[in-house]
Amino acid sequence: MHDQEEAFDVRAVHRLIRGRRTVKPPQYSGRIIDRSIISEILENANWAPTHGLSQPWRFKVFTGAGLQRLSRGLPALYAAVIPKEEQQSEKLEKLASTPLKASHAILLAVQPGLSPKIPEVEDVEALACAVQNMQLTARAYGIGSFWSTGRQTYDARACVYLGLEEGLQYLGVLYLGYPKHFFPPGAREPLAERVEWIDTDG
Numbered sequence: 001m002h003d004q005e006e007a008f009d010v011r012a013v014h015r016l017i018r019g020r021r022t023v024k025p026p027q028y029s030g031r032i033i034d035r036s037i038i039s040e041i042l043e044n045a046n047w048a049p050t051h052g053l054s055q056p057w058r059f060k061v062f063t064g065a066g067l068q069r070l071s072r073g074l075p076a077l078y079a080a081v082i083p084k085e086e087q088q089s090e091k092l093e094k095l096a097s098t099p100l101k102a103s104h105a106i107l108l109a110v111q112p113g114l115s116p117k118i119p120e121v122e123d124v125e126a127l128a129c130a131v132q133n134m135q136l137t138a139r140a141y142g143i144g145s146f147w148s149t150g151r152q153t154y155d156a157r158a159c160v161y162l163g164l165e166e167g168l169q170y171l172g173v174l175y176l177g178y179p180k181h182f183f184p185p186g187a188r189e190p191l192a193e194r195v196e197w198i199d200t201d202g
């Protein structure tokens with residue numbers, strides 16, 4: 001076995017990946033995550049793969065009183081984007097209350113088109129890789145996470161309501177907090193239905 005292979009506990013990696021669960025802010029304990037841990041979570045995001053090393057992700061980290069801004073911005077965005085007759089008051093209330101139940105909320109965005117040779121969809125793909133790194137790192141620290149999106153997320157006006165620099169593409173919020181109780185069990189359909197192996201030359 002090579003040195004590099006020995007450096008990782010593969011069973012621990014399996015447990016981490018399969019044991020990561022979405023845990024939403026109403027299930028958080030209220031305990032605040034240390035800034036040093038948030039920094040490690042962000043550092044691991046920055047190590048996600050990117051085509052041409054474009055690192056298109058841009059994050060805004062809200063915590064403490066900063067969460068109030070998100071609690072105002074998210075419902076304001078929803079109210080501006082969703083047609084009046086389709087708006088739900090419970091949804092507005094939830095968008096306002098959810099950030100205040102989290103220890104930290106990370107606004108997720110990409111700067112699209114950094115390289116003209118790379119299709120813009122790959123910026124979004126890279127951001128998703130970065131979010132996965134954050135969710136796994138959070139889980140390793142015993143922290144729950146929730147990637148939250150909605151119809152209003154993909155509207156160009158999001159930058160205005162959420163204080164993002166113009167030109168950035170907003171892709172949702174990653175909420176973080178220690179679970180009050182436990183990580184819930186997960187469920188997945190069988191893998192076999194989603195994989196085809198090709199091992200003959202036909």
Ligand SMILES: Cc1cc2nc3c(=O)[nH]c(=O)nc-3n(C[C@H](O)[C@H](O)[C@H](O)COP(=O)(O)O)c2cc1C
Pocket residue numbers: 020021022023147148149150172186
């Ligand atoms: C891009 C993306 C957006 C998501 N947006 C939402 C959302 O708006 N609301 C929600 O309840 N869950 C959202 N989720 C989380 C999924 O519901 C969750 O990952 C799924 O139920 C599987 O559960 P698990 O994460 O615990 O394995 C999102 C996940 C991804 C990857």
